[in-house]
Amino acid sequence: MPKVEVHFGNSDKLYHIIAYFSLAFFWLFTFYKKPSLKYFVIIACIIYGIIIEYLQSTITVYRTGDFRDAIANTIGILLGLIVFTQILKKIKVNS
Numbered sequence: 001m002p003k004v005e006v007h008f009g010n011s012d013k014l015y016h017i018i019a020y021f022s023l024a025f026f027w028l029f030t031f032y033k034k035p036s037l038k039y040f041v042i043i044a045c046i047i048y049g050i051i052i053e054y055l056q057s058t059i060t061v062y063r064t065g066d067f068r069d070a071i072a073n074t075i076g077i078l079l080g081l082i083v084f085t086q087i088l089k090k091i092k093v094n095s
Contacts, residue, residue: 013069016073017075017076018076020045020049020072020073020075020076021076021079021080022076022080023080024041024077024084025080025083028080032084038081042078046077049070049073050070052073053065053066053067053070053073
């Protein structure tokens with residue numbers, strides 16, 4: 001029987017989304033009693049993702065930076081914000 005290989009192109013973008021979703025989501029829950037910090041958390045996560053990609057492309061020889069990774073990071077962060085906001089609304093409604 002012939003061997004069939006399945007290739008998922010750019011599947012690392014999914015890993016970026018999951019990682020930055022987790023980063024933003026749990027950091028938001030850490031500061032949920034201080035709603036004024038919500039936007040600081042989001043901006044800090046986005047800047048962190050951009051800086052990491054930039055540093056990979058400039059100071060390492062074994063890693064490459066990719067703007068699509070930064071976009072995937074940002075998508076994960078925004079999804080984390082959306083899920084966090086929905087959960088917080090549900091908690092407040094049920095309280």
